[in-house]
Amino acid sequence: MLRHDYPDQVCSIAKALEVVGERWTLLIVRDVMNGNRRFGELQRGLGVARNVLSARLQRLVEEDILERRAYQSSPERYEYFLTEKGLDLWPALVALLAWGDRHSPEPDGPPMLIVHKECGGAVSDRGVCELCGETLHARDARALPGPGVKPHKPSMAATANN
Amino acid sequence: MLRHDYPDQVCSIAKALEVVGERWTLLIVRDVMNGNRRFGELQRGLGVARNVLSARLQRLVEEDILERRAYQSSPERYEYFLTEKGLDLWPALVALLAWGDRHSPEPDGPPMLIVHKECGGAVSDRGVCELCGETLHARDARALPGPGVKPHKPSMAATANN
DNA sequence: CGAGTCGGTTGCTTGACGCAACCTTGTGTG
């Protein structure tokens, strides 16, 4: 994505896409939601160029979608966590995931499942638990590897905690 | 966005973004949903470069998200309509719209409102009517200019029919 | 004391995007 702004667009969809519409950004948010918090983890998991990942993380921190916290000093090492604003992207991610599952299905089934932590029910494209009917948020759900998953990427199974 | 694919990513979010994650694509879908069906309308409304719009429309037709229909011949002129697959992006657009509204609010209120056609109720970030509680789809809702709207872009008020 | 880890940065190359000009088929205007 070149210039990441959409001038002359007053719509909130456009404003949202100015931030999260850049290449890799939404996938970074997804990975952090799934528990990949460190630069190296994200880089290996996504296969994104390191300089691009660096730029995205910086932008996401600036936009208050991620928070950078040191988890050790000397040398300083950092982890990235989702803020409330970042966690709030969950419904959009769930909607995109459901769309992808519906319209370009894997032969063996979806590679990633979202389930309600509390009752284990599947989560609908609207982020609603299909078992108990509750409207869920990021912290209420968990990602699991689905039947269509290929090997090597266990990170998908992690929990969305902050 | 450079190469629009995300190799090594088996997740359905990544697959969805391979198609609709390109710059302009989701805004084109939004505009078509709002009744802008022609090349010139889309180009003027979005301010996108004509060659890029051309490429996006072609890709969207290939991906079965849009359908290209002639509305006259000699000279042949075309309109673009959403397929079921395209209409099915509605929940994702609504989620992004709601996120944008919540986290980068306009001083005068949201520039675009989504309402349930049948009862006029506001639509939540999950695409659910807040008045009657129904879970909605693209055809059940309509976009209206909101209080924060600036002049010149009446197209937002059009109806989502196919 | 050399290799590896972590979290980046730097420099170079590639290719998507923005812009303006042009094209084709047709209508309307003097």
Place this chain on the structure above:
DNA sequence: CACACAAGGTTGCGTCAAGCAACCGACTCG
């Protein structure tokens, strides 16, 4: 009949973001 204009693109070119590999500083481990 010439000319302007509309619609729906296509073409060519310059620029800037993305991809890639190499490097760096601080520290640990064998």
